[in-house]
Amino acid sequence: AQSVTQLGSHVSVSEGALVLLRCNYSSSVPPYLFWYVQYPNQGLQLLLKYTTGATLVKGINGFEAEFKKSETSFHLTKPSAHMSDAAEYFCAVTMNSGGYQKVTFGTGTKLQVIP
Amino acid sequence: KAGVTQTPRYLIKTRGQQVTLSCSPISGHRSVSWYQQTPGQGLQFLFEYFSETQRNKGNFPGRFSGRQFSNSRSEMNVSTLELGDSALYLCASSLTGGPTGYTFGSGTRLTVV
Secondary structure (H helix, E strand, C coil): CCEEEEECCEEEEECCCCEEEEEEEECCCCCEEEEEEECCCCCEEEEEEECCCCCEEECHHHCEEEEECCCCEEEEEECCCCHHHCEEEEEEEEEEECCEEEEEECCCEEEEEEC | CCCCEEECCEEEECCCCCEEEEEECCCCCCEEEEEEEECCCEEEEEEEEECCEEEEECCCCCCEEEEECCCCCEEEEECCCCHHHCEEEEEEEECCCHHHCCEECCCEEEEEC
């Protein structure tokens, strides 16, 4: 079975500071990994994804994430937080299950950016 | 290209009524998934349809049902509404599911009074 753990349901950073949102997964086979962002009263928007190849993936809005197989982690980072980054972020893992892809979402981390 | 369209955007229903929500996926996408999102439970998977067939289902009571049409548009229905069904219902479409990721609609905010 696959699972996703996001450490910290709420994270606060100052504007201009480093953003680090943590995601650990468990999967019995190589997974596909995703980060999504959700703004209030909106659906989720894909930020970035890891499927194969380079373990450091870059996404939209200056975010990036590194797949570390040995640590089963896929943490999301951004060097300098902007006020517009305030939102909820979801990590997701997809793996093959019974012939099709099954996706599991984490519980989400709300990012607050303090001016 | 047009995104995922969910209608209606907001809905208020009375306990005991039923409701139907609609989702039009991105053109060419054959997989449509539905999620319920609440502050207490987070994102919960309802079901996924692919080429008109339900291929995965979450742990929701039988009052929650769905279907997908030949043009990939999908509907979900909730019968005998309860107060606890108040939530944001999200639809997500994908080419085939899996590595391509999902494109979400803006959701339907259902309030049951």
